[in-house]
Amino acid sequence: xxxxxxxxxxxxxxxxxxxxxxxxxxxxxxxxxxxxxxxxxxxxxxxxxxxxxxxxxxxxxxxxxxxxxxxxxxxxxxxxxxxxxxxxxxxxxxxxxxxxxxxxxxxxxxxxxxx
Amino acid sequence: xxxxxxxxxxxxxxxxxxxxxxxxxxxxxxxxxxxxxxxxxxxxxxxxxxxxxxxxxxxxxxxxxxxxxxxxxxxxxxxxxxxxxxxxxxxxxxxxxxxxxxxxxxxxxxxxxxxxx
Numbered sequence: 001x002x003x004x005x006x007x008x009x010x011x012x013x014x015x016x017x018x019x020x021x022x023x024x025x026x027x028x029x030x031x032x033x034x035x036x037x038x039x040x041x042x043x044x045x046x047x048x049x050x051x052x053x054x055x056x057x058x059x060x061x062x063x064x065x066x067x068x069x070x071x072x073x074x075x076x077x078x079x080x081x082x083x084x085x086x087x088x089x090x091x092x093x094x095x096x097x098x099x100x101x102x103x104x105x106x107x108x109x110x111x112x113x114x115x
Numbered sequence: 116x117x118x119x120x121x122x123x124x125x126x127x128x129x130x131x132x133x134x135x136x137x138x139x140x141x142x143x144x145x146x147x148x149x150x151x152x153x154x155x156x157x158x159x160x161x162x163x164x165x166x167x168x169x170x171x172x173x174x175x176x177x178x179x180x181x182x183x184x185x186x187x188x189x190x191x192x193x194x195x196x197x198x199x200x201x202x203x204x205x206x207x208x209x210x211x212x213x214x215x216x217x218x219x220x221x222x223x224x225x226x227x228x229x230x231x232x
Binding site: 033035041042043044045048056058089091093097098099100101102103104105106107108109 | 152158
């Protein structure tokens with residue numbers, strides 16, 4: 001079964017450094033998403049992306065965050081200057097279409113630790 | 116305001132018993148979809164079941180069923196014949212909007228289910 005792939009599985013960085021989290025969504029999917037989950041807590045929406053632009057973002061997704069689809073397969077989340085509170089599991093997800101019925105397929109996540 | 120409320124932080128059940136995980140939601144949009152996801156200790160998010168706001172019947176997928184009570188805005192997940200492998204965190208989630216354009220999928224805080232033998 002096709003799956004969403006995320007790399008790396010773990011990333012450790014120093015506060016203030018830039019990080020890029022990478023995702024390869026399912027190939028025929030058109031909608032892409034980033035979520036984050038602070039240890040053991042709820043899964044929080046960050047941003048959705050369609051047709052090479054952001055379609056929706058949460059208040060968490062401030063100017064420190066950006067997303068990009070640099071080629072036909074990758075979808076990236078960049079955090080410009082990491083803070084301690086950015087430590088979390090980051091999930092990429094994709095869906096075939098964007099309607100209310102569409103289920104999201106999630107990757108296995110990237111655990112980001114900011115020291 | 117919380118759109119999805121899961122009031123049970125933890126639930127315990129014996130193997131082979133049924134268990135109900137509660138979920139209530141808040142929306143003024145008549146078109147929405149409700150989802151349940153399972154997150155085992157390995158961390159991945161696994162889709163379990165979907166219920167649309169206009170669906171006349173409660174959704175079922177194998178041992179999972181959704182007790183959808185629209186007037187009460189509740190969408191409880193029922194797991195029949197619990198298995199040890201059902202031990203996990205369970206998240207209720209909702210998307211509003213049309214079949215063509217939905218909002219972001221928003222999650223509740225989750226319920227941890229522990230199944231014992």
